[in-house]
Amino acid sequence: MNIKKKLMLITLLASSIYSVAQTTKSERDEIYIQTIEDDKEPDKVLHAEPLYVDLIRDLGARKGEKEWNLGFGLTDNLKFDSYEALIEYEWAPMDRLGLEVELPFTFYSPVSDTGEELNPANELNSIKIATQWSFFVSEPMATSMALGYINEFELSDFRNFGKPFITGNIYNPFFVIAKRWGNNFHSLIYTGPMIEQHFNTNKFHTTYDVNTSFHYMIPGTRNFIGVEFNKTIDESDFDMTIRPQMRLGITDHLLIGIVGGIPVRRENERLSSFVRLIWEPKHH
Missing domain, CATH: 1.20.5 (Single alpha-helices involved in coiled-coils or other helix-helix interfaces)
Known part of the structure; x- marks a missing residue:
């Protein structure tokens, strides 16, 4: 030849x-x-869910779905480090409706001789309850939309715990739209105002969040790599944190998400990291 x-x-x-x-x-x-x-009924579209600002439940949730989350994070705040931890349970009591309860904690550690008394006090930040309703799910368009609401009962820190027990409230309605492009590429927008009420002064403070995310899901798996852009508008101030991330399936029901945080023009915050453990019990 x-x-x-x-x-x-x-x-x-x-x-x-x-x-x-x-x-x-x-x-x-x-x-x-x-x-x-x-x-399966009802219709549901596969979307990649962001790992830092996550959803209340999958878009197009089906009755009986449930999920436990444990989260652990570290942020460098120049004068002190803050450690965050959260425990979260979310479930779908009926088709297209998701509910969630979350307990987020924050602990602080000084990085210089500023003195412990100058650091914020450790705290259980709030008791968060939330709901999310997927009002539009289209498999042919690979698109889903949802409306939701998060209510946070803000609590006193551990130095003054119970004096009073609840110090304020945060009202957070939000809108989500997600689109899958082909089989592997995913985009999502999560946006809404956060209205904080301080009970001691009865004053209100409003910020607006616009969170966008883009992911590539590894063929034939639940694993993905991607990035979140968490943006906050506070009157004339604009802050953004870029969060590259990846999710890996450990077993059929256990996943781990790893997130980095890179602030853009934040005055007091440097790099951060976050890990989320996700357990989805089997449902019928």
């Missing part, structure tokens, strides 16, 4: 292998998406 025929054979073989690999990749994607979307 001459060299020209050998090269043609090698090219044909390589092309065949690539074609098979691409077909297998596409088939894995289709099979995984079908396990979420097809042959």
